[in-house]
Amino acid sequence: MRLTLSLFFAIALYSAAGTLQQREDGRYDLFFQNPLFRLLLFLLAVNMLACTIKTIRRNLQDRRRHFAVLANAPASRWTLSAPAASIGEGLQRQGYLVQEEDGRILAQRHLPGRWGSTLVHLSCLLIMAGALSSSLGFVGTIHLYNGDKSDSYFDWSSQSDRPLGFEFRLDHFEPVYYPIELQFVALDAVTGQELATLTTREGETVLLPGGYSAKVVRYYFFEEDLVLNIYKGGMDLGIYHALGGKRRAEKNPPLPLLLKPLAYRDPLLQQLRSEVSILKKGEVVRRGVITVNDPLSYEGVTFYQTAYNRDKFGFWSAGFQLGRDPGEPLVWIGSITMVLGLLLAFFRPYQALGVVGQTLIPLAGFAGAGGESALQRLQEKLL
Numbered sequence: 001m002r003l004t005l006s007l008f009f010a011i012a013l014y015s016a017a018g019t020l021q022q023r024e025d026g027r028y029d030l031f032f033q034n035p036l037f038r039l040l041l042f043l044l045a046v047n048m049l050a051c052t053i054k055t056i057r058r059n060l061q062d063r064r065r066h067f068a069v070l071a072n073a074p075a076s077r078w079t080l081s082a083p084a085a086s087i088g089e090g091l092q093r094q095g096y097l098v099q100e101e102d103g104r105i106l107a108q109r110h111l112p113g114r115w116g117s118t119l120v121h122l123s124c125l126l127i128m129a130g131a132l133s134s135s136l137g138f139v140g141t142i143h144l145y146n147g148d149k150s151d152s153y154f155d156w157s158s159q160s161d162r163p164l165g166f167e168f169r170l171d172h173f174e175p176v177y178y179p180i181e182l183q184f185v186a187l188d189a190v191t192g193q194e195l196a197t198l199t200t201r202e203g204e205t206v207l208l209p210g211g212y213s214a215k216v217v218r219y220y221f222f223e224e225d226l227v228l229n230i231y232k233g234g235m236d237l238g239i240y241h242a243l244g245g246k247r248r249a250e251k252n253p254p255l256p257l258l259l260k261p262l263a264y265r266d267p268l269l270q271q272l273r274s275e276v277s278i279l280k281k282g283e284v285v286r287r288g289v290i291t292v293n294d295p296l297s298y299e300g301v302t303f304y305q306t307a308y309n310r311d312k313f314g315f316w317s318a319g320f321q322l323g324r325d326p327g328e329p330l331v332w333i334g335s336i337t338m339v340l341g342l343l344l345a346f347f348r349p350y351q352a353l354g355v356v357g358q359t360l361i362p363l364a365g366f367a368g369a370g371g372e373s374a375l376q377r378l379q380e381k382l383l
Helices: 002-020 028-033 035-060 062-071 084-093 116-136 328-347 368-382
Strands: 097-101 104-109 138-145 149-155 160-177 181-188 194-201 205-207 212-220 225-232 235-243 257-264 269-280 283-291 296-298 301-310 316-324 351-356 359-364
Touching: 002 028, 002 035, 028 035, 035 062, 035 116, 062 104, 062 351, 062 359, 084 097, 084 104, 084 351, 084 368, 116 328, 138 160, 138 301, 160 301, 160 316, 212 235, 212 257, 225 257, 235 257, 269 301, 269 316, 283 296, 283 301, 359 368
Parallel strands: none
Antiparallel strands: 097 104, 104 351, 138 149, 138 316, 149 160, 160 269, 181 194, 181 257, 205 212, 212 225, 225 235, 269 283, 296 301, 301 316, 351 359
16 A cells, blocks of 8 residues: 555656646647656556455455454454344345354355455556557548548658558538528619618528518528528529629529628537548448547547638638547446446445354444444344
8 A cells, every 4th residue: 555655646746747847849648658657657557456466365265264253253242132043134134145154154245345446446457458558559630622532641659641541531521600690682683772681590581572582591601602592472483692792693593683692790610510431442431421529430440520721712621630549448448347346335335244152243344433333223123
C-alpha cells in the first residue's frame, strides 16, 4: 500500500507539471507519452498486479483460513443461549451460506461482494492494457472536395502520408442549418411594380398575389437562391428559383409574378453532413453518411466529421479525422467491469462469521461501529 500511494503521488505531481507546462504546439499528449511517465504507469501496473494476485489467493483460501481462526477462537461477547446447530439454521434463514467442520460452523454472505475489489483491480489493469495497445493504432486526417477520393491519409505520429488500404470518397457535403427566416418580394412581371413583401421561413407556405401560394423549400444564402414550390387552386405548378440581383432562372414555371429574395436572418448551423463511399479496386463496397457524433467505421478504421470549408469559387470541402484503436474494446470492457466491481463491493459487502459452541465469532465485514450494529441486529434476529 505504501508503494501504491507513493506511485499515485508521483503520477499526480508529474501530471500537474504536464498540465501547467506551456506548449506552443498545444500537444499536451506528447508530454504524457515520454518514457518517465510511462515508467511510473508501468510500476503502478506491476504493483496493482501483485496486489490482485494476492487478493485472489486470499479469496480462494478464505474457507481454510477462517476455519483455522475458528480452531483457536478468541473470546467473544456474542454468546447465544442456543446450540450451534440451531444458530446455523438461523443464519441460513438470514441468507448465509453455512458450512460445518469439526463441530465449528462457518457462515458467509454476499460471496460475490468478496470479489468486488479484485474485479476493480483487474478492470484497472485491463484499461491500462487497452491504453497501451492503442499505441499500435493510428490517428490521421483527410481533407477532400465534393467528388474527390483518396487512398492515403496524413499520419499524425509520422507526420507523413500513409496508405489507407482502400479508397475513401466524398460524394457530397453540405452544412445543414436550422430553418432560415427570410423575406422576399413579389413584383408584377410586366411593370416591375411591387405587389407584396412576405416574411416567412423554410418549410412554411405563404399566399401570393393573384391566388397563388408558395412553399419555401430551401434558401441557399451563399448563392442567393430561394427555392419555392408554387401552387394555384390546389395544382402544383412546379419549382421556382427566386434569384438575387438581376438574375432570372431559365426554367421557372410561367407566372405573372417575379419573385426576388430581399433579406434573411443569419442562419444557425445545425449539423455537418457528408455522404461518403468506400471503394476497393474501383468498386463501391460501402456507402454511408457521416455527421458530427455519428462516425463511419470500416475494417477497424473510424471516420469522424471534424471540419469544413467553402473556397472563393463556391466549392465545398470537408475534413475528416480517422483512426484505428485496437485497445478501445479493452477500455470499454474494463470500464463496465469496474462499475460492476464497485457495485458489488459497496452494495453486496462480504460478511463472514463463525459459530463455536454458542458463540458468534465475527471474521469479516463486521469492523467498526457499523459492524457492531450489524452484529447486534443479527443477534436479535437469531434470538
